[in-house]
Amino acid sequence: MMDANEREVYRAAIHGDRDAFEMIIRTHSRQLFAIAYGILQNREEAEDAVQDALVKAWKSRWRVRHPEKFPAWLCMIARHRARDVFRRRRVPETLEGHALSCPTISHTDATDPNALDRQLHSALATLPELHRSALTLRYFEELDYASIEKLLGLSNGALRGILGRALAAMRKQLRPALASLE
Amino acid sequence: MTLHDDIDIYLAAELHNELSAKEQSALHSHLLDCAACRKLHQETKAMNKILEENLATEKADPAFEQRMLAGFRNRIPQRTGGLAKLIVDLMRLRSAQIAAVAAVLLALVQVGRMVTGEASMPSRKREYVADAEYRAQPMNAPASAPAEEALTTSNELAAGRADSSARAEMAVDSVASGQQLEDEKKELGQLHQPRAAKLAKAQELPSADAYQDKDRAAQQPPEQSPTANRKLIRNAGVELEIASFDDTVPKITAFASEERGYVATTNSQKQANGKLRGTVVVKVVPENLDRFLQKIRGLGELKNQTLGTDDVTKAYFDTDARLKNARVMEQRLIDMLKTKTGKVSDLLQVEKELARVREEIEKMQGELKFWDSQVQFATVTISLAEKDMEEPAAFLLKERAQLALYSPDVEKIYNDIKALASPKVQITNAQLDRDNTGRVSARLSILMAPEESDAQIAKIKAMGRVENFQVQTERVTQGGTGMSENAKTKRDKVELNITISREEQEQSFQQTNLRIRTSAVDEKAKELRGLAEKEAGRVLSSSFSRDPNGREFANVCLRVPMKNYPALMQSLEPLGKVENVSVHRQDRTGAQIDEANAPADVSIQVYSQGNIVSQQSGLLATLRRTIAQSAAAIMWSVRMIGVAIAFLAPWVIALVALGWLTRRAIRARR
Numbered sequence: 001m002m003d004a005n006e007r008e009v010y011r012a013a014i015h016g017d018r019d020a021f022e023m024i025i026r027t028h029s030r031q032l033f034a035i036a037y038g039i040l041q042n043r044e045e046a047e048d049a050v051q052d053a054l055v056k057a058w059k060s061r062w063r064v065r066h067p068e069k070f071p072a073w074l075c076m077i078a079r080h081r082a083r084d085v086f087r088r089r090r091v092p093e094t095l096e097g098h099a100l101s102c103p104t105i106s107h108t109d110a111t112d113p114n115a116l117d118r119q120l121h122s123a124l125a126t127l128p129e130l131h132r133s134a135l136t137l138r139y140f141e142e143l144d145y146a147s148i149e150k151l152l153g154l155s156n157g158a159l160r161g162i163l164g165r166a167l168a169a170m171r172k173q174l175r176p177a178l179a180s181l182e
Numbered sequence: 183m184t185l186h187d188d189i190d191i192y193l194a195a196e197l198h199n200e201l202s203a204k205e206q207s208a209l210h211s212h213l214l215d216c217a218a219c220r221k222l223h224q225e226t227k228a229m230n231k232i233l234e235e236n237l238a239t240e241k242a243d244p245a246f247e248q249r250m251l252a253g254f255r256n257r258i259p260q261r262t263g264g265l266a267k268l269i270v271d272l273m274r275l276r277s278a279q280i281a282a283v284a285a286v287l288l289a290l291v292q293v294g295r296m297v298t299g300e301a302s303m304p305s306r307k308r309e310y311v312a313d314a315e316y317r318a319q320p321m322n323a324p325a326s327a328p329a330e331e332a333l334t335t336s337n338e339l340a341a342g343r344a345d346s347s348a349r350a351e352m353a354v355d356s357v358a359s360g361q362q363l364e365d366e367k368k369e370l371g372q373l374h375q376p377r378a379a380k381l382a383k384a385q386e387l388p389s390a391d392a393y394q395d396k397d398r399a400a401q402q403p404p405e406q407s408p409t410a411n412r413k414l415i416r417n418a419g420v421e422l423e424i425a426s427f428d429d430t431v432p433k434i435t436a437f438a439s440e441e442r443g444y445v446a447t448t449n450s451q452k453q454a455n456g457k458l459r460g461t462v463v464v465k466v467v468p469e470n471l472d473r474f475l476q477k478i479r480g481l482g483e484l485k486n487q488t489l490g491t492d493d494v495t496k497a498y499f500d501t502d503a504r505l506k507n508a509r510v511m512e513q514r515l516i517d518m519l520k521t522k523t524g525k526v527s528d529l530l531q532v533e534k535e536l537a538r539v540r541e542e543i544e545k546m547q548g549e550l551k552f553w554d555s556q557v558q559f560a561t562v563t564i565s566l567a568e569k570d571m572e573e574p575a576a577f578l579l580k581e582r583a584q585l586a587l588y589s590p591d592v593e594k595i596y597n598d599i600k601a602l603a604s605p606k607v608q609i610t611n612a613q614l615d616r617d618n619t620g621r622v623s624a625r626l627s628i629l630m631a632p633e634e635s636d637a638q639i640a641k642i643k644a645m646g647r648v649e650n651f652q653v654q655t656e657r658v659t660q661g662g663t664g665m666s667e668n669a670k671t672k673r674d675k676v677e678l679n680i681t682i683s684r685e686e687q688e689q690s691f692q693q694t695n696l697r698i699r700t701s702a703v704d705e706k707a708k709e710l711r712g713l714a715e716k717e718a719g720r721v722l723s724s725s726f727s728r729d730p731n732g733r734e735f736a737n738v739c740l741r742v743p744m745k746n747y748p749a750l751m752q753s754l755e756p757l758g759k760v761e762n763v764s765v766h767r768q769d770r771t772g773a774q775i776d777e778a779n780a781p782a783d784v785s786i787q788v789y790s791q792g793n794i795v796s797q798q799s800g801l802l803a804t805l806r807r808t809i810a811q812s813a814a815a816i817m818w819s820v821r822m823i824g825v826a827i828a829f830l831a832p833w834v835i836a837l838v839a840l841g842w843l844t845r846r847a848i849r850a851r852r
Contacts, residue, residue, distance in 0.1 A: 018260065022251055029250040033242045043240065051253045058258055062849055120236050138198065139233050140241035145200045163198065164191030171222075171229045178228045 010067035021058060028071060029054065031151060032078040034140040038133030039082040040089075041121060049085050053078040075151045079133070086129075116177055123173035131166040134159060185212050189219050193226040270850045413499075413553060415492040416468045416560040418475060423567050424482035427458035430566055434462050437477045441470035443559065450566075454660075455575040457568040465559035478564060485567075498553050505546045512539050574659035577671040581632070582654045583639060583678045588685045589646035595682050596624040598645055606631040607638055624682040635676035642680065647779060691744060691780035693766040694751075697787045700758030706788050707736035713753050717746040722783070736788040745778045758788070 012020035029050055036046035036053075057077050064073050124132055130152070137148045149159050171178065185192060185208060192209050195201045201209065213220050272278045424430045427450055435445050443466030450460030466474045475487070515536040519529065589595050596614055603609050611627035630638055643651065657671070700706045704726065711721050719742030726736045742750050754760060 022254070025250050025254060026247050029247055030242050033246060037240065047242075047246070047249070051250060051257075054250060054254050055257050058254070062851070116232065117236055120232065124237075135233070136237070136241075139237045145195075145198065160191050160195055160200070164188070164194040167194045167197075167226055167229055168190035170233070171225050174229060174232070175225070178225055178232075 007067050010070040014061050014064050014067060014070065016061070021061070024070070024074070025054060028074060031071075031137060031141055031143070032074065034136040035075055035078050035133045035151070036082040037140070038136035039079065039129045040086055041124060041132070045085055045089070046082065049082040050078060053081040056081065072151060072153055076153070083129070119174060119177055120170075123170050126173065127166055127169060131162050131169075134162050135166050138163065185209065186216060186219065189222060190226075193219075193223055197226065197230045266850060270847075273851070412493065413495045413557050414468070415494055415553075415556045416471055417490050417492070417562070418471060418560065419486070419488040419563045419565070420475065420478055420484070421486035421565045421567075422478070422482040423485055423569055425569055427460055427566055427568055430481050431460075431462060433481060434464060434478065434564060437474060438464045438466060441474040441477075442467045443470070443474065446561075457570065459567045460565075462564045462566065464562045464564065466562060467558070468560045471560040471562070474562065478562070482566075494553055494557075498550065501546050501549055501553075505543060505550065508539055508543045508546065512536065512543060515539065574665075576660045578658045578660060578674050579671060580656045580658055580674045581635070581676045582656070583635075583676060584650070584652045584654075585639070585642065585648065585678065585680045586650040587642075587646035587680060587682045588649050589682065590685055592622040592624050592682050592684055595645045596626070599626055599628075599642060599680065602628075602638060602641070606634045622684060624680075626680040626682070628678040628680070630676045630678060632673040632676055635678075639678065642678075646682065647685070685781065689768065690741065690783035691767065692747070692782040693768075694747075694763065694782065694784045695765075695787075696754075696763040696784070697761040697789065698754065698758040699761060699791070700788060701790055703734040703736050703788050703790050706757050707738055709757060710738050710740070710754075710786060710788070713750065714740045714742065717742050717750045717753070719743070719746065719750065734790045738786045738788070740784045740786070741781045742784065743778065744780045744782050747782045747784075750784065754786070 009020045009023055013024055032050045032053060033046055036049040037043065040046045040049065053074070057074055064070055124135070127135075133152065134148060134154075137143050137151065143151075145156060145159055145163075148154070149156060152159070154162070189212075192201065192205065196206065196209055213223055273282070422430075431445075431448060438445050443464055446463040446465050448460065448462045450458050452458055464474070475489075479487075515532055518532050519536070587595060593614070596612070600609060600612060608629045609626060610629055611625070613625040614622065615624070616622050628638075698706065707724065707726065711724070714721055719740050722739040722741050724736065724738045726734070728734045740750070
């Protein structure tokens with residue numbers, strides 16, 4: 001379980017200790033960024049969302065009853081925040097989003113690293129946001145399953161399922177590119 | 183579910199190193215068997231590699247945390263100080279919490295006290311001390327503060343712990359104010375009295391070291407204390423209540439000579455009730471003063487006793503020293519006269535000086551002798567008063583009578599009573615009033631000699647109808663209060679107050695209301711007047727009216743003597759249908775009433791039926807009334823709702839504000 005020292009830091013932060021809260025920012029903001037990026041797939045927006053989430057967390061820190069649930073709560077705020085940003089963006093970007101959702105993957109561009117990148121992102125965009133967040137947490141921060149489960153509030157089986165299905169979906173979409181790579 | 187179906191999950195977990203050893207071996211054996219899964223395995227591996235290489239580039243850059251921190255600090259500036267924060271921080275301390283709870287409880291108790299108006303005991307006591315101090319101030323201003331101190335530290339002082347003479351002196355000063363306190367408060371006085379005696383002794387001693395000795399000395403009788411060469415003038419005052427003054431004076435004389443003393447002066451006064459009051463001044467040898475006082479007390483009831491000592495030691499020895507000097511001066515002047523032979527004028531000068539010195543010597547000798555005599559004998563002033571000093575000497579019987587007369591002719595009676603005036607019947611006040619409606623009333627006050635009074639009052643009562651007669655007798659004591667067996671009783675002049683009024687103004691003895699229904703109202707009303715005159719009555723008032731529905735009303739008010747009342751009532755029967763008869767009789771207690779002649783009022787309403795349907799009934803009128811009433815009811819409820827809102831709104835506002843503040847406080851604590 002969580003060690004006593006960490007727990008003490010969360011408790012202090014809930015009780016308004018700024019230094020403890022800044023400590024948590026140092027240790028957790030990357031994970032929050034991963035989650036936000038998973039939802040938004042845009043670095044600037046994700047960063048802003050994390051920033052907003054941190055401020056909001058500080059202001060309503062007194063709502064947390066149990067210090068050990070603090071990180072999960074923090075992630076929840078970040079997810080809500082990112083989702084808000086996403087929802088606001090979706091209306092003007094419908095056309096672009098449409099374009100993203102129907103990617104045309106040409107075989108000739110497969111070897112081009114930039115083209116692969118684009119294909120990767122458009123494949124990601126087709127996944128549900130929870131799947132994306134799980135993926136980003138895994139591939140950005142290289143967290144083990146236990147940590148991801150805790151942050152996203154999932155059970156072990158559920159996370160395995162999510163990551164498995166996400167990888168499979170990606171694999172299906174990128175099959176031509178994969179083939180060319182081999 | 184077989185492994186084959188879930189191959190995606192197993193492959194992902196395998197790549198992420200999250201498979202258990204058992205799962206790992208199961209997967210490997212399956213991959214050996216299943217070519218399709220082997221292919222998927224390869225693809226998934228490649229996918230994982232792409233993700234690790236490409237997606238990982240999107241992760242946050244190294245300066246990300248710093249940016250987050252900076253942004254956070256920017257948006258949430260550190261609040262330094264801040265009263266709310268200070269209070270919140272303070273309230274985290276357990277001791278502060280306990281103190282706050284205690285303060286709240288105390289405040290509640292105080293509020294409760296204020297509401298119930300109960301004053302706390304300790305504060306009252308403090309007030310008392312302050313009050314005592316205040317009273318002591320005019321007498322001995324600088325000592326007032328030490329007085330209190332002396333009271334509170336009395337035990338210390340008694341133990342002789344006062345360590346400086348200055349402090350002892352201060353304490354002595356405080357005695358004067360302390361005695362004031364003694365008079366006012368027994369409980370404090372009891373504590374104080376023995377100490378006051380000790381301090382009085384301490385006065386004679388130079389330092390507080392001797393103070394301790396003095397404590398012991400205070401236990402011994404005053405005669406044996408080292409005051410032998412001191413000049414003390416003692417005097418005492420005794421107030422006694424005795425049975426007989428003349429018997430007591432010889433006894434006092436006998437006691438005085440027993441104690442080597444004498445009666446200096448005696449005086450006595452006789453009071454109005456024959457009791458004697460007087461003063462005897464006795465001189466006795468100071469050593470025997472206490473014994474003498476003891477004896478005196480046996481003579482009667484002790485009312486008051488005072489004992490005082492006046493120390494004249496310093497003045498005495500000063501005068502003595504100056505006398506010695508003057509004597510030496512005198513001797514030298516005499517020698518000068520004897521030996522020197524100079525000019526006559528010088529000799530005369532010396533003679534003159536000698537005369538002045540001798541006069542001074544004599545004056546001082548006289549003074550010393552006076553003091554000697556004062557010191558030699560203590561003065562006892564005995565005030566004597568015989569028992570029952572307050573007994574009255576005589577009684578005076580004062581009689582006061584009040585009479586109310588009613589008559590048709592006020593002026594005649596007024597003049598008749600005025601004609602009664604004689605040296606024994608004096609009219610002190612006579613007044614005849616006539617108001618603007620022509621009603622006459624009169625008021626008379628008469629003083630009569632006691633022997634004449636009964637006859638005169640009877641005569642006046644016969645003049646008219648007596649409504650009220652009251653006699654009040656008062657016994658007044660003269661020259662004292664209370665009862666006396668021997669005092670004489672005298673009758674004083676009788677005071678009689680008469681009011682005369684016309685009979686109409688008199689309140690009726692009985693009042694009757696009735697209604698008569700008839701068709702011819704006017705006619706019957708006239709008939710009523712005739713009836714009244716027949717029964718020796720008068721019409722007091724009458725009125726006639728007709729309302730819009732054609733109903734006629736005649737109101738007639740009659741007054742008849744009580745004896746004719748039944749006859750009148752019977753004669754009303756033939757006039758019409760008599761309805762709603764009600765009779766009131768006022769029982770006037772304490773008044774003497776001539777019932778047969780007392781006036782009885784009869785108020786009669788004669789009325790006709792009028793139209794059958796009035797404008798006040800019918801469909802339209804009913805409708806109109808109903809609408810008006812419902813409008814009024816609606817207005818009333820609107821008003822009530824307004825009142826309720828006005829009453830509730832402040833409470834709601836206060837509660838909401840309280841809730842908001844509480845939320846704020848809780849949030850701040852988190």
